[in-house]
Amino acid sequence: MTDVERADGSGVDDEVPVACHQEAQIRNVAVEAGAADPESLGRHIAVIFEGANALAASCNDVELFTDARRAAKTLLDVALSAAPGR
Template sequence: MATSETTAAAPRGGRGARERILRAAVELFARDGIHVTGIAKLTDVAHVSTRTFYQHFPSKEALVSAYLQRVASDSEGPVHIETVLERHDLTARERLLALFADSPPAKVVRGCPLHNATVEAAGTMPEAAALVERHKREFTERLIKTATEAGAREPESLGRQLALLFEGARALSTSLNDTLPYRDARELAEMLIDQSTRAVSQLPPGLSGK
């Protein structure tokens, strides 16, 4: 199994060891899974000793937590699509729908690495699970805020519905190895948004809050 060019070319040990371990985790956890990837494989790809590994990460769970923080903030990673909610060049409605854009063609649809990590951990990594839960709740709050900007009559309900739709599309795309669920989800999202915003515009004067 080939390693990345960056980690393969790195010197063993020395400065930058923590970053090399993190890069190895990003590569191996996403491709092979967290449980399958052992410390020996991580240290081999990162070109560090086991001792050096534990100097930077006291446990594998500590590395998993650092890995999740890294992928959640990666400007080019699979979680980056969520940042479309912060764009200022799109209307609130456009930002909500942009979440459901088709992913670029890929041999394997990986889905959300945060969700995948939670499924793999299955309650055995509470620190990592708490990090994922916090991220998902914050994402839902951002959806609710954007739904409010879009003029939804019940933005909290719409935000939670869109979160469910988005997460479901990501999970099903991973299971089917197909991005078609995103297209189906976008159609449903458009219906939900239109129904919610239309409900406001069609209320009698004095009841719409405007």
């Protein structure tokens, strides 16, 4: 599943905010990568990038995305090293 589906399984829920669709995509990548807890990892990375987006807009500082990328990489490194079989 790459999108947020309707609860009744009848397709993609277009009323779900874009950030939720992005979180679902991140979660799916985390599952494919073998993360120990892809649900949590997806939420954490989504929070990092949503926070960077908000701060960059309010502070007019795009460097925050570089910081967010570094933080997300650290989370990924930790999550994937903790995955079973690694």
